[in-house]
Amino acid sequence: MIRLSLWILGALLLGGIVHLSTVLAMPQAATQDAYSRLAKLTPVNAVVPLTAPSAQDTTMPFMDPAFAVAVCRYDLSSGAIKLSAPLSQAYTSVTFYTRKSVAYYAINDRAAGRRAIELDLMTPEQHAQVPEEEDVTAADRLIIESPTTTGLIVLRALAPEPSLMAMARRALAGTQCRIEPVPQ
Amino acid sequence: MRLFLGSCFTLILAAAIGLGATWVTLTRGVAFGAMTIGAWTAWPKSGSVDIDPYARATIARTGELPIGTGDGVAFYARTDDAGNALDGRCTFVVSGMTPAARYWTLTLYDAQGRLVANTTDRHGFTSAEILREAAGRFAISVGPRARPGNWLPSGGIEQFVLVWRLYDTPIGVASLTTKEGPMPAVSRKSCS
Numbered sequence: 001m002i003r004l005s006l007w008i009l010g011a012l013l014l015g016g017i018v019h020l021s022t023v024l025a026m027p028q029a030a031t032q033d034a035y036s037r038l039a040k041l042t043p044v045n046a047v048v049p050l051t052a053p054s055a056q057d058t059t060m061p062f063m064d065p066a067f068a069v070a071v072c073r074y075d076l077s078s079g080a081i082k083l084s085a086p087l088s089q090a091y092t093s094v095t096f097y098t099r100k101s102v103a104y105y106a107i108n109d110r111a112a113g114r115r116a117i118e119l120d121l122m123t124p125e126q127h128a129q130v131p132e133e134e135d136v137t138a139a140d141r142l143i144i145e146s147p148t149t150t151g152l153i154v155l156r157a158l159a160p161e162p163s164l165m166a167m168a169r170r171a172l173a174g175t176q177c178r179i180e181p182v183p184q
Numbered sequence: 185m186r187l188f189l190g191s192c193f194t195l196i197l198a199a200a201i202g203l204g205a206t207w208v209t210l211t212r213g214v215a216f217g218a219m220t221i222g223a224w225t226a227w228p229k230s231g232s233v234d235i236d237p238y239a240r241a242t243i244a245r246t247g248e249l250p251i252g253t254g255d256g257v258a259f260y261a262r263t264d265d266a267g268n269a270l271d272g273r274c275t276f277v278v279s280g281m282t283p284a285a286r287y288w289t290l291t292l293y294d295a296q297g298r299l300v301a302n303t304t305d306r307h308g309f310t311s312a313e314i315l316r317e318a319a320g321r322f323a324i325s326v327g328p329r330a331r332p333g334n335w336l337p338s339g340g341i342e343q344f345v346l347v348w349r350l351y352d353t354p355i356g357v358a359s360l361t362t363k364e365g366p367m368p369a370v371s372r373k374s375c376s
Binding site: 016055 | 195197198201202205232233240243244245247249250255256296297298299300308310313347349
């Protein structure tokens, strides 16, 4: 009896380790995460509008149907990204996700405070290479550091009423996401 | 022989316990730092780099992109205030006020996060299109059959999920109590 309970105790401890390691390994093992889904639909370093979610077809679960959505799937290995997104009339936001869908930065139109959201996305290494005086003169240039080399920039424009969806989509169509080769 | 059988038993039991616990936590959507107001629960940390390993594993499995903290907060309801499951064959009323936000949207999904087909092609409301009463209060009927006023069709599905998203809101990772965030009440009216 004592021997059996010892075996069970061992199984519980081992089971705990199995549980924690599978939870931690899940993001690495997932094949249906947002990035993998979008990799099939979008080219790299370009803005692509996503089709509106419907009952038959949804790119990702729990998408807000009141928003027009566009995605720039980025790869910073050949240089930094320059992003400029014109604002729609209602509400526009830009959210940055790592390769593993962690939202590491988000900004909305009011926080951007201008007529467009303009920023530079780079890896910490690329940021370190930006000449210091340039950093100062471009003080109003927002620089975001991406924790991973690849990831997603998701642009969302609200259509407060269904009839304004075309307006929101047009606003997003003016978004630019282009690579800027690092000056050697 | 006994040692061999014992280790086999332990290893199989350990695998069952470990994988079973992972399966249960990921399908139920367990995450730390939940903020619950009435029927509504939000995980503000899931929209930041402070996201916990369980929420990370859940979004990796489902493929959703959590709303960023600088963008807004999403509140999920799977039951009404009394704890009744949100059954698409019943009529529920969502009423009251919302916390301060520039815009909000309310959307109805099935349990997997897909929109629900209906004849009017309505899947939710935004703060701009809702019909309000005098003091800014509103009531939304969620049910299978058309109602006057704000009607959100539930398509008669077995279980639905309501998601309330607040955009550009002061509510965030900071602690929040029921007093600061008056979320709308959800109550069941009738079942067919």
